[in-house]
Amino acid sequence: xxxxxxxxxxxxEPASGLSTEQEIRAAAARLFCTQGYGSTSTYKIAKEARISxxxxxxxxxxxxxxxxxxxxxxxxxxxxxxxxxxxxSEPAAARLWRLCAFDVRLLLSGEENLGSLYLLPELGDERxxxxxxERQRLFETYRDLVAAAGDLAGADLAAATNLVFGLVxxxxxxxxxxxxxxxGIDTRIADAALRIAGLDEAAVGLARAVxxxx
Amino acid sequence: xxxxxxxxxxxxEPASGLSTEQEIRAAAARLFCTQGYGSTSTYKIAKEARISxxxxxxxxxxxxxxxxxxxxxxxxxxxxxxxxxxxxSEPAAARLWRLCAFDVRLLLSGEENLGSLYLLPELGDERxxxxxxERQRLFETYRDLVAAAGDLAGADLAAATNLVFGLVxxxxxxxxxxxxxxxGIDTRIADAALRIAGLDEAAVGLARAVxxxx
Numbered sequence: 001x002x003x004x005x006x007x008x009x010x011x012x013e014p015a016s017g018l019s020t021e022q023e024i025r026a027a028a029a030r031l032f033c034t035q036g037y038g039s040t041s042t043y044k045i046a047k048e049a050r051i052s053x054x055x056x057x058x059x060x061x062x063x064x065x066x067x068x069x070x071x072x073x074x075x076x077x078x079x080x081x082x083x084x085x086x087x088x089s090e091p092a093a094a095r096l097w098r099l100c101a102f103d104v105r106l107l108l109s110g111e112e113n114l115g116s117l118y119l120l121p122e123l124g125d126e127r128x129x130x131x132x133x134e135r136q137r138l139f140e141t142y143r144d145l146v147a148a149a150g151d152l153a154g155a156d157l158a159a160a161t162n163l164v165f166g167l168v169x170x171x172x173x174x175x176x177x178x179x180x181x182x183x184g185i186d187t188r189i190a191d192a193a194l195r196i197a198g199l200d201e202a203a204v205g206l207a208r209a210v211x212x213x214x
Numbered sequence: 215x216x217x218x219x220x221x222x223x224x225x226x227e228p229a230s231g232l233s234t235e236q237e238i239r240a241a242a243a244r245l246f247c248t249q250g251y252g253s254t255s256t257y258k259i260a261k262e263a264r265i266s267x268x269x270x271x272x273x274x275x276x277x278x279x280x281x282x283x284x285x286x287x288x289x290x291x292x293x294x295x296x297x298x299x300x301x302x303s304e305p306a307a308a309r310l311w312r313l314c315a316f317d318v319r320l321l322l323s324g325e326e327n328l329g330s331l332y333l334l335p336e337l338g339d340e341r342x343x344x345x346x347x348e349r350q351r352l353f354e355t356y357r358d359l360v361a362a363a364g365d366l367a368g369a370d371l372a373a374a375t376n377l378v379f380g381l382v383x384x385x386x387x388x389x390x391x392x393x394x395x396x397x398g399i400d401t402r403i404a405d406a407a408l409r410i411a412g413l414d415e416a417a418v419g420l421a422r423a424v425x426x427x428x
Contacts, residue, residue: 034335038252118387119330121248159396163406166384167377173332173387174380182373192377195409 021059023049025073026111028066033112037067037120064127067117071131074114075138078103082141092148093194093207096164099145100190101211103138103168108175108185115172139165149207150198164193187212235273237263239287240325242280247326251281251334278341281331285345288328289352292317296355306362307408307421310378313359314404315425317352317382322389322399329386353379363421364412378407401426 018026027049031040042063046053060066081102085095107115117123123131143161146152152160167189174181182188187208194204232240241263245254256277260267274280295316299309321329331337337345357375360366366374381403388395396402401422408418 036250036252036335038250113333116333116335119327119333119390121250121330155396159399159402162388162396162399163381163384163402166388167381169387170377170380170384173383174376176333182369182376185373185376188373188377192406192410196406 020049020051020055024051024056024059025066025070028063029070029110029112029114032067032070032117033114037063037117037122064122064125067120067122068128068131070114071117071123071128072134074107074118075131075134077106079134079138079141082138082145090210091207092145093150093197093199093203094210096142096145096149096197097190097194097207097211099142100164100168100193101186104171104186104189107169107171108181113172113175115169116176118169118172146197149194152198160196160198163196167193167196234263234265234269238265238270238273239280239284242277243284243324243326243328246281246284246331247328251277251331251336278336278339281334281336282342282345284328285331285337285342286348288321289345289348291320293348293352293355296352296359304424305421306359307364307411307413307417308424310356310359310363310411311404311408311421311425313356314378314382314407315400318385318400318403321383321385322395327386327389329383330390332383332386356382360411363408366412374410374412377410381407381410 016023024045028040028045031044031048035044040063042053042056045063045066046056049056060069078099082099085098088095090098122128139161142165143157146161146164147157150160171181171185171189190211191204191208194207199207230237238259242254242259245258245262249258254277256267256270259277259280260270263270274283292313296313299312302309304312336342353375356379357371360375360378361371364374385395385399385403404425405418405422408421409415413421
């Protein structure tokens with residue numbers, strides 16, 4: 001059984017098939033999202049992951065590094081997916097549709113609502129610059145797709161991109177609500193994003209048919 | 215000079231024209247949004263507001279009561295505005311347009327991004343039930359307006375309302391981003407909300423013209 005970089009755990013057996021590093025991430029995610037980042041110490045994280053603090057520090061320099069890793073996990077898969085899409089020959093509208101739906105599913109995945117950590121005041125710290133840079137990169141990918149899918153430019157393009165990006169990320173805010181996000185939220189948001197990008201119903205339907213064949 | 219309920223402040227003069235209660239709210243808002251709710255003690259709030267802790271407790275039973283008051287301030291004005299709109303004879307589409315634009319401006323107002331407190335894990339506590347109830351009431355007002363403005367029903371209505379409500383609240387997430395929210399975001403979101411509610415361009419333009427005469 002692989003155990004990360006080979007360090008033994010302080011006590012007990014792994015409760016899951018996760019590597020030690022993955023268990024640290026999962027434990028920190030639970031604590032950050034249920035107790036708050038400020039209230040979570042490295043001691044608590046190690047205890048929740050059932051490892052020693054020394055083992056934890058073998059993987060991460062501190063709780064800020066774990067938070068950074070968790071935040072990057074909410075953005076990097078979408079950036080990578082957008083990269084794959086860029087290599088395809090599909091129309092821009094269908095690629096924008098796919099990216100929105102993928103991103104929504106990513107933000108809704110996992111046990112914890114990691115996007116809820118986006119609003120932590122601590123994220124102003126320079127150590128989280130890699131996350132902000134990656135999120136900005138994703139934003140720019142959206143902007144390029146919104147530009148290519150419709151015929152917006154200048155302030156209209158910037159505004160529409162903000163709306164599309166905001167609509168996708170709004171599932172973070174809705175995930176907790178009693179009314180939930182409902183089934184098919186990924187395709188509904190992708191449809192709405194194309195309308196915001198200026199496409200008419202026929203063009204939205206065409207993009208959806210290309211991106212999601214029946 | 216009025217000083218709330220008449221208690222003297224511990225030191226110094228009021229730095230502003232605010233009442234003591236308003237100064238406590240402003241101080242707590244700054245600390246909650248820049249240092250984090252978990253890291254903010256009542257001692258720090260009193261110090262930031264330049265009053266004694268005893269004076270603070272004269273107004274609020276604890277920091278949770280201040281947080282609740284701040285949260286309610288982000289929702290109640292929109293609920294009240296929706297109540298006024300309900301009494302008007304305007305078409306539902308124009309009323310939905312107005313509510314979206316009003317709500318966006320409210321969420322963007324003030325020195326601090328109070329909406330960023332929506333995602334605090336502490337909000338699961340029973341003491342914040344009045345905030346959740348008020349936000350749910352606002353959600354239902356949106357749902358009724360989306361239903362009356364378009365011809366959606368059932369799951370489509372619920373989904374569209376989630377998207378409209380999410381799009382409005384997404385300014386909380388975009389407010390901090392480098393790309394900002396841009397000028398005219400209130401009218402742009404109101405337009406997009408009507409499209410999500412199923413209105414065509416002509417109907418959106420008509421509603422905007424009624425709600426925002428040139």
